Amino acid sequence: MEFRMVRVASIQKPAHSRRPVTESHVRELAGSIATLGFFSAVVLRQLTTDTLEVAAGNHRYFAAVEQGLEEIAAIVLSADTSPAVLEAIAIDDNLLQWPLSVAERARDTARKKALYEALHPGAPNHGGDRRSAKAKSS
Numbered sequence: 649m650e651f652r653m654v655r656v657a658s659i660q661k662p663a664h665s666r667r668p669v670t671e672s673h674v675r676e677l678a679g680s681i682a683t684l685g686f687f688s689a690v691v692l693r694q695l696t697t698d699t700l701e702v703a704a705g706n707h708r709y710f711a712a713v714e715q716g717l718e719e720i721a722a723i724v725l726s727a728d729t730s731p732a733v734l735e736a737i738a739i740d741d742n743l744l745q746w747p748l749s750v751a752e753r754a755r756d757t758a759r760k761k762a763l764y765e766a767l768h769p770g771a772p773n774h775g776g777d778r779r780s781a782k783a784k785s786s
Contacts, residue, residue: 649723649724649725649726650723650724651689651721651722651723651724652721652722652724653719653720653721653722654692654700654719654720654721654722654724655718655719656709656712656713656717656718656719656720657718658698658699658700659690659692659699659700659701659702659709660695660699660700660701660702661702662701662702662706662709663701665706666738666739666742666756667706667742669706669707669710670707673707674707674710674711674714675711675714677707677708677711678711678714678715680711681711681712681715681717682715686708686712686715686717686720686721687721688705688708688721688745689705689720689721689722689723690702690704690705690708690709690712690720690721690722690723691703691704691705691722691723691725691737691738691741692722692723692724692725693724693725693726693727693729693734694724694725694726694727695727696727700722700724703725703729703734703737703738704737704738704740704741704742705741705745708720725737730767732763732766732767733767735759735763736760736763736764736767739756739759739760739763740760742756743756743757743760
């Protein structure tokens, strides 16, 4: 993983997104970029030496394109980053950046937990046993 400035022309349009890209949100971000600049990095995955794809930050990417930016700040992940890690990053990005409904937040939080458990099979489950006599005696 590396933070760097990336040419917008080297970024492939995302093939899919966890959420639909809404024009109103892209316009709002483009206005913010015009006023304040581009200050929140997009997460990209390296495809080839010259090509990257958006892993998280589709709205920021499209707003940068709309503003005609030549370069943007990016966190670049290696080509061999696992699909589970890419999905977890996209979920975190949405949980932190996007106004979600209660149902969307619950769905994404549950999926993030499942991904975490799959990526870290030995991690302790801190829900724990709180009802047995053994747990109450310790």
